[in-house]
Each structure stands twice: as C-alpha cells, then as structure tokens.
Amino acid sequence: MFGPGEIGEPTVSTNTSSISLNWTSPLGEVFKYRLEWHDGGAPKIVYTNKTFAVLSDLIPGTSYTISVNAVAGDDKTEGHRHTFTSVTRPGEIGEPTVSTNTSSISLNWTSPLGEVFKYRLEWHDGGAPKIVYTNKTFAVLSDLIPGTSYTISVNAVAGDDKTEGHRHTFTSVTKPEVVRNITVTNITTSSMSVMWTKPEGNSSFYRVQWTNGIVTGSDNVTQTHKTITNLTAGVQYEITVTAVTDEGSTDGQSASVSQYTRPGEIGEPTVSTNTSSISLNWTSPLGEVFKYRLEWHDGGAPKIVYTNKTFAVLSDLIPGTSYTISVNAVAGDDKTEGHRHTFTSVTKPEVVRNITVTNITTSSMSVMWTKPEGNSSFYRVQWTNGIVTGSDNVTQTHKTITNLTAGVQYEITVTAVTDEGSTDGQSASVSQYTRPGEIGEPTVSTNTSSISLNWTSPLGEVFKYRLEWHDGGAPKIVYTNKTFAVLSDLIPGTSYTISVNAVAGDDKTEGHRHTFTSVTKPEVVRNITVTNITTSSMSVMWTKPEGNSSFYRVQWTNGIVTGSDNVTQTHKTITNLTAGVQYEITVTAVTDEGSTDGQSASVSQYTSK
Known part of the structure; x- marks a missing residue:
C-alpha cells in the first residue's frame, strides 16, 4: 500500500515560546498528521487532523528540528516526513x-x-x-x-x-562638554556680566547659577552670556555655568569663576584741615568692604595708602595747598574697587611772619609782613578801630591803609588765603595807633616867669599832650591831658622854644610837634636914679633887672615934648631939655626881638632953672 503524500512547505511564525505552523494537505487522503520536534533532546510527538499546529512551551532563542507527515487511515502508514528547523525568537533583554x-x-x-x-x-x-x-x-x-x-x-x-x-x-x-573661556565683565555694585565660549558638541541651553554663600540664584539662557542683577555690593559671588541638553536633565561639567561685585561709593566725607594735614571721616557704603584706598596729590606724583578704617589723616602736607583726594572701597579680592569719590581740599595756609607797621601818619599806616611757609594766593588785610572796619585783599606782602582817624588804635590782622578764597590760615595781628593830629595855633600870654598856653584839640582822638620847652639849654618836658598849660619858673626876658604835640593811647605814638617861640617879659629895672641935673640935661641910672634883657628903652616927657632912646648900658644922659621943667622919665627892659617889654620903672625930675 502506498503511503500518504508529503505535505506542502509549511509557513512558520515564531515567538519566544512557540512556533506556529501552517501547511497544505498532500494529494490523496490523509487520516491525520504526525508532528515531532526536539531541540537536540528527547523529541515530542503530537497528532492533529488539522493542517496547522502550535508548538508551545518552547525555550526562547532555541533551534528546533521539526518534522510533519501525513498518516493514512490505518493509523500506521505514514507519508514522507517533511523535516525542517525553526528557531524561537530570543527574549527581550532586561532594562539596561x-x-x-x-x-x-x-x-x-x-x-x-x-x-x-x-x-x-x-x-x-x-x-x-x-x-x-x-x-x-x-x-x-x-x-x-x-x-x-x-x-x-x-x-x-x-x-x-x-x-x-x-x-x-x-x-x-551624552553629557555636554564644559563651557570654555568663562569670564566676568561689566562689574558694578549690583550686577556683573558673565560670558563664555560655546562648548564642543551640542547643548540646548546653559544653566547659570550664582551664590554669595547666603543667597543663591539661577537662570537658564540660550545665549553664551548672562547679566546677573540684584547683587550685593562688595561681595564675592561663585558663578557656575553648565551646558544642558535638550531634555534639561543632562548637565555637563560646570565651569566656575569667582568675582566680587564692586563695592559701593563711600558717603560724603567730613573734612577738617590744618596747615600740614587733612583729616577725613566717611560712612561705609552699603554691602561689604575689605579696605579703603586713598590717593592724593597736589598736581605732582600721587601718594596712595590703604586702611580698613573709615577715617584717615593725610599728613606731611604743604600749607596752603589744594589737594585732589579720592577715596574708594576695595573688595575682598584686593583688586575690585568701588567708584572713586574724588574731591579737593586745601590745607590751611601758615601764619604770616614778622608783621610790622611803618609810615604811620594821622590818616594812614603801612603794614608789612614776611610770606608764610608753604603756599598762599593772596592776603586778607583787615583793620578796625572797634567802630569802623575795613578789609582788602592783596597779593603783595604789604598794604598801606588810608582814610583812618587820627590818634585812634587800629587792630590789624593779616591772613594768608588759598586760591579758592575760602580757606584762611591763622591770622597774625598787630595793634597800632595812628598819629594824633597837630594842635591848633595856641594862644599865648606871658609874664616875667611864666608862659600860659591854650590850644584846640586836633581832629581824632588824643590821650594826652606833650609839652617841651627850652631856652637853648636842657629841655623840660611835661605831659597833660588838658588843652592848656602854664610853663612856670621861667627866666624873665628869655626866649623859649616851645613844642606841643598830642600823644596817642599807646603813650608813644605822637602827633606832629607844633613848635614856636615865646619870650617871657623882662623884669623891671631897679634903683633908678637921676644925677647930673642941669638946665638942659640930666643923667638917669639904674640897676640891671633880674633875668635877661637885650636893651633898655628910655623915654621922657614934660607933657608936651617927648623923647625916647634905646640903650644897652644901664644909664642915659638926656639932653636938649627945657630949664626948670619937670620930666617924667621911664626905663623899660626890652628883649632881643624888641617886641616884648618889661614893666617900666619911672622917676620924675625937674631940670635946673
């Protein structure tokens, strides 16, 4: 008996644990189909009357040898076995x-x-x-x-x-590469700009983070730069820049840079000066400060010092000199500086030296001084008598002050002043009286032993008057605070040179001396007698008076006829008289200039008949 035909080539589909088969029936009749499979071990056999089958409970990834054949109705006659291999799909790997x-x-x-x-x-x-x-x-x-x-x-x-x-x-x-060439620019008190070069490869944005150890900030940017704001002045910030990929969860290695913000500007300093130093006090700016930088110069090479205090004294300066000063805060990196607060301050000029007053008149005086050490641009000269005040600025070291009042004390101060005119040195002072004015022409009355004087006060003020007189010998001097005086105990018939001048309140400054001469009256002649009387003549004799006289004026009269003669002897013979007539004879001592007569001495005598 012939066996069943061979099945057609099956179609095979697999998964990890089964193999599914489909085939076509052979020509002729088939009672059932026999399937056998193995992976090299014991075979499994199943029978089916269908043209498909599923081999299950298989091992994934395993090669199976499979045979399928038809069986005839006697249940033993078999067709040719169609044998082939098929592999189950391997399993899926675990999550890597x-x-x-x-x-x-x-x-x-x-x-x-x-x-x-x-x-x-x-x-x-x-x-x-x-x-x-x-x-x-x-x-x-x-x-x-x-x-x-x-x-x-x-x-x-x-x-x-x-x-x-x-x-x-x-x-x-993949992780992004680290950004390159990270730098910080445009540093202010509250912001800074960070810049970097795009890393090799790809990244979608950059995560910029910053912290001062207390406050932290972050921002994502797509550009290669970021300006960070709202920072604290003078504080160190650690800035990191990280390249990040599209999904935002993959960061590259961070690049970091540390930078201080600029410290703030100091508050307006208070300044006090003397001749050789400038003292400064200021308030700290907001934020943090490591130290302060001070720089000053007078137009030459600057000097620089550092301090961690909010005050400083700039010393060894030149008097009367303008200094440009700048003060700024420095951050903890010892290089990041705040805005420089720049201003000018001027040391006080030194006091002028050797102040003296010369050329003193009734209405003016000249004040002179020596230039002070250091610098000054002009001098302020001020003067006052307690009522009237004057002032003038001069560049020379002298000043003539005019329009003053005679005999008055003036307080004169000289102050060196700097260029801007607002910084004065210590003043040097001197007190000086103007010369008192000259007295008015005195009225004079004399007698034989005294000269009485009256005068008018000069304009201005007078403390007292000085009187000096002499007759060619040693002078006598007296002082009075009155406008009259009597010079006594004088010699009769003597010419005196007299000077009167006002003296100021310092008891030494004198007005112009008004000098004149005055002559005391001669004394009366003594012991006048008449002798040698004739009909036409008589001789008159007398004794020289006390004091001085230069000649004698002899006068005679009979009531009708009068005669006169000046003689230097103490006798005179009068002739050409009329006989038997009474004559009144007077003898008067007269001084040198001939205008001052003493008191006359008289005698009456008749000529002979």
Whole structure:
C-alpha cells in the first residue's frame, strides 16, 4: 500500500515560546498528521487532523528540528516526513543601566530567558545608524558627540544568526562638554556680566547659577552670556555655568569663576584741615568692604595708602595747598574697587611772619609782613578801630591803609588765603595807633616867669599832650591831658622854644610837634636914679633887672615934648631939655626881638632953672 503524500512547505511564525505552523494537505487522503520536534533532546510527538499546529512551551532563542507527515487511515502508514528547523525568537533583554560621559554611553543589561547567540546594538543621532554585535551583556558606544541624544536599540540574536528578539529601544544623551573661556565683565555694585565660549558638541541651553554663600540664584539662557542683577555690593559671588541638553536633565561639567561685585561709593566725607594735614571721616557704603584706598596729590606724583578704617589723616602736607583726594572701597579680592569719590581740599595756609607797621601818619599806616611757609594766593588785610572796619585783599606782602582817624588804635590782622578764597590760615595781628593830629595855633600870654598856653584839640582822638620847652639849654618836658598849660619858673626876658604835640593811647605814638617861640617879659629895672641935673640935661641910672634883657628903652616927657632912646648900658644922659621943667622919665627892659617889654620903672625930675 502506498503511503500518504508529503505535505506542502509549511509557513512558520515564531515567538519566544512557540512556533506556529501552517501547511497544505498532500494529494490523496490523509487520516491525520504526525508532528515531532526536539531541540537536540528527547523529541515530542503530537497528532492533529488539522493542517496547522502550535508548538508551545518552547525555550526562547532555541533551534528546533521539526518534522510533519501525513498518516493514512490505518493509523500506521505514514507519508514522507517533511523535516525542517525553526528557531524561537530570543527574549527581550532586561532594562539596561546606562552611564554617560561627553563622548560615550556605557550599557549593561541582563540576558533574557532562554538562549542567546549574541546581541545586536544599533544607535543613531538622527542620521545613519551604527550597528555592532557582541556576545557580552555590556557595551560602550564611543566616539559620540557631546550633548547629543542617541536612539539606541539592543536585542538578542538566536543561534541561526538571523532570528532576533524584540528590540529594546531607548534614548540616552551624552553629557555636554564644559563651557570654555568663562569670564566676568561689566562689574558694578549690583550686577556683573558673565560670558563664555560655546562648548564642543551640542547643548540646548546653559544653566547659570550664582551664590554669595547666603543667597543663591539661577537662570537658564540660550545665549553664551548672562547679566546677573540684584547683587550685593562688595561681595564675592561663585558663578557656575553648565551646558544642558535638550531634555534639561543632562548637565555637563560646570565651569566656575569667582568675582566680587564692586563695592559701593563711600558717603560724603567730613573734612577738617590744618596747615600740614587733612583729616577725613566717611560712612561705609552699603554691602561689604575689605579696605579703603586713598590717593592724593597736589598736581605732582600721587601718594596712595590703604586702611580698613573709615577715617584717615593725610599728613606731611604743604600749607596752603589744594589737594585732589579720592577715596574708594576695595573688595575682598584686593583688586575690585568701588567708584572713586574724588574731591579737593586745601590745607590751611601758615601764619604770616614778622608783621610790622611803618609810615604811620594821622590818616594812614603801612603794614608789612614776611610770606608764610608753604603756599598762599593772596592776603586778607583787615583793620578796625572797634567802630569802623575795613578789609582788602592783596597779593603783595604789604598794604598801606588810608582814610583812618587820627590818634585812634587800629587792630590789624593779616591772613594768608588759598586760591579758592575760602580757606584762611591763622591770622597774625598787630595793634597800632595812628598819629594824633597837630594842635591848633595856641594862644599865648606871658609874664616875667611864666608862659600860659591854650590850644584846640586836633581832629581824632588824643590821650594826652606833650609839652617841651627850652631856652637853648636842657629841655623840660611835661605831659597833660588838658588843652592848656602854664610853663612856670621861667627866666624873665628869655626866649623859649616851645613844642606841643598830642600823644596817642599807646603813650608813644605822637602827633606832629607844633613848635614856636615865646619870650617871657623882662623884669623891671631897679634903683633908678637921676644925677647930673642941669638946665638942659640930666643923667638917669639904674640897676640891671633880674633875668635877661637885650636893651633898655628910655623915654621922657614934660607933657608936651617927648623923647625916647634905646640903650644897652644901664644909664642915659638926656639932653636938649627945657630949664626948670619937670620930666617924667621911664626905663623899660626890652628883649632881643624888641617886641616884648618889661614893666617900666619911672622917676620924675625937674631940670635946673
């Protein structure tokens, strides 16, 4: 008996644990079909009257030898066995663990159940994929682009080198590279700009973070720069810039830079000066300060000092000199500086030296002095008598003050002043009286032993008067605070040179001396007698008076006829008289100039008949 025909080539589909078969019946009749399969071990046999079957409970990734044949109705006559191999699909790998750096992605996974001949890895960044095979459960994908997202698939391959398990597909991103050339610019008290160069490879944005150790800030930017604001002055900030990939969860290595904000500007300083130093006090700016920088100069080489205090004394300065001074705060890096607060201050000029007063008149005086040490641009000369005040600015070291009142004390101060006219040195003072005025022409009355004087006060003030007189010998001097005086105990008939002048309140400054001469009256002649009387003549004789006289005026009269003669002797013979007539004879001593007569002495005598 002939056996059943051979089945047509079956169609096969597999998964990890079964193989599904479909085939066509052979020509002729078939009672049932016999299926046998094994993976090299004991075979399994099943019978079916259908033209399909599912071999189940198989081992993934395993090659099975399968045979299918028809069986005739006697249940023993078999057709030719159609034998072939089929491989179950390997299982899917376990979830891989992934670690990345900038240029590689490292993978580790667990083997699936069943058997695996090798593993297929495929990855791409959107371009042409790369494929590698490995028989290990780990792999390193290298030579990748930093900051790039890769789609990766890993699947097992069966021993037939073509049956593949389900592909486990996922994405992983290489870490971005570190940004380059990070720098900080445009530093102010409350902001700074950080800039950097784009890293190699890819990144989608940059995470900028900053902190001063207390306050922290962060921002994501797509540009390669960021201006950070609302910072505290004079504080150090640690700034980190990190390149981040598209999905925002993969950060590259951070690049860091430290930078202080500029300290704030100091408050307006209070300034006090003397001749050789300038003292400064200021308030600290907002924020933090490490120290302060002070710089000053007078137009030459500057001097610079540092201090951690809010005050300073600039010493060894030149008197009367304008200094440009700047003060600014310095941050803790010892180089970041705040805005320089610049101003000018002037040392006080030194006091003028050797102040003297000369050329004193009734209405003016000249004051002179020596230039002080250091600098000054002009001198302020001020004067006052307590009522009237005057002032003038001069550049010379002398000043003639006019329009003063005679005999008055003036307080004169000279002050060196700097260029801007607002900084005065210590004043030097001197007191001086103007000369009193000259007295008016005195009225004079004399007698034989005294001269009485009356005069008018000069304009201005007078403390007292000085009187001096002499007759050619040693002078006598007296002082009085009255406008009259009597010079007594004088010699009769003597010419006196007299001077009267006003004296000021300092008891030494004198007005112009009004000098004149006055003559005391001569004394009366003594012992006048008449002798040698004749009809036409008589001789008169007398004794010289006390004191001085220069000649004698002899006068005679009979009531009708009068005669006179000046003689220097103490006698005179009068002739050409009329006989028997009474004559009145007077003798008067007269001084040198002939205008001052003493009291006359008289005698009456008749001529003979």
